[in-house]
Amino acid sequence: MRLHRSTSEGVIQALDAIFGAKKYADKVIEKVLKQNPKWGARDRRFIAETTYDIVRWYRLLRRVTEAKGDEYWKLLAAWCVLHEIDLPMWDEFKGIKRDSIKSLYKEAEKTRKIIESVPDWLDELCEREIGRQWNHELHALNEEAAVVLRTNTLKISKRDLQKLLAEENVETHVHDQFQDALLLEERQNVFGTSAFKDGLFEVQDAASQFIAPFLQVEPGMRVIDACAGAGGKTLHLAALMKNKGRIIAMDVEQYKLDELQRRARRAGVSNMETRLIESSKTVKRLEDNADRLLLDVPCSGLGVLKRNPDAKWKLSIEFIDKVKDLQQHILNDYCLMVKPGGLLVYSTCSILPSENDQQIKKFLENRRDEFELQEEKHALPSEGFDGFYMARLKRLK
The missing domain is CATH 3.40.50.150 (Vaccinia Virus protein VP39)
Known part of the structure; x- marks a missing residue:
């Protein structure tokens, strides 16, 4: 994978709005993606997923880069290093030391609230309320959420919806535990499909x-x-x-x-x-x-x-x-x-x-x-x- 200037700047712009202007991530990403119609599906996915990932690991990435204030390029650099992505020779990445980031990451592994990237108060509150179970739940909360659809049975059956979506290149699978749910095989924008516009499903977690x-x-x-x-x-x-x-x-x-x-x-x-x-x-x-x-x-x-x-x-x-x-x-x-x-x-x-x-x-x-x-x-x-x-x-x- 190779970083591109325009999409990297899109990520930085989104991070500044989320942490600097205190805006909601979903609204920020929606706005950023609308501003450049030349971005293709892969570019849009990179901006959305990378922004969310940096937000998710914000405390950890700040720790391993010793970033201050609005040094969002450092966070992107650390994200790249931890994902084994080569850093371009850009001015924003001058002074980034891969070995230092990896060393500080190993040190962070010793402290749950840092390696799992949560505020002190939240870690303490949840440990107090749910005890050891918090270890499992916290780890799970840092995983990427699946995209789940709920079949609108007023209009279509789950099996027929699955076939119709496949015709629009949206592959899904069923989950026996959930009566009307279909899970996407891979993340993609389903709001542009005819099935969505016709009211055949809603996006709703299982x-x-x-x-x-x-x-x-x-x-x-x-x-x-x-x-x-x-x-x-x-x-x-x-x-x-x-x-x-x-x-x-x-x-x-x-x-x-x-x-x-x-x-x-x-x-x-x-x-x-x-x-x-x-x-x-x-x-x-x-x-x-x-x-x-x-x-x-x-x-x-x-x-x-x-x-x-x-x-x-x-x-x-x-x-x-x-x-x-x-x-x-x-x-x-x-x-x-x-x-x-x-x-x-x-x-x-x-x-x-x-x-x-x-x-x-x-x-x-x-x-x-x-x-x-x-x-x-x-x-x-x-x-x-x-x-x-x-x-x-x-x-x-």
Whole structure:
């Protein structure tokens, strides 16, 4: 592999926006890739994958180069050295010493938080909460995330989608554990395919695809997705309900609901309405309303660092404490939207017990006469996909 000037500059530009301007990596990369239409698929893949990889190993790369501030070319140099890529004779790479980088890398291997590239506070928090298991999860969170599709069964079967994608040179394989999932054989942009434009699939991690079936919906039910966001799980629920019954998708951000409406039209979803949560009255009006209630609450996102590696450099202990208070608030304020006899699912994309089972335990301590826990499920990053938690509760009265 040989470095090219324009694509290397694209990586540096992206790193400056992510770390210098504190912007989200996915949005930055999307913007950088749009600026040069001459870049081919291989160039675009290099910029995206290299940027994400440097973000993922940011602390380690800074350590082995002793980089300061915005010395992003040093980080790219170290990334090349560690991947056995020859450095061009560019001014930006003057003074880079391969032997020094490899020596400092060996030294870094002695310290988990450096070799696995996480902030001190995050390493300490996760070790405190999940103990030795953190070693396995941290290592898994530094692996590249698989690209997983969810078949839109309102329009096509999984096998037929697989054949159709193969005709568009997108090779996939099935995973027996996931009912509607197809995994890409290699990373590629699937959003330009006719299959995507026709609404035949959504990109959705396999572990995330556990949540909608866990709610045990049936066609004809009245379902509320109270933290819908852009609606990946809402659309999955609609498919499981075969467009029969009613889904109310709620969120505190109108732009997310607007995006959900757009996605729903593409997917052929007709049993959904959106509702902005403007105040507590919005929730109060829906008391005793739903057969099923999904609370996919805001969380730290520590279970999805594979696909959002920049999050570990943006998170803080203060944010996590704040979001845990919000989770308990949502549980207690929203829970009565489900009818007596109905089911509620609480879910997060976190691996922290303090955001997961401990939140359910705290909730039930105050409402043991109203709700009972039916089942909990953990999906761990070390099992191959994202980290998720889900708990299903039944409302008694």
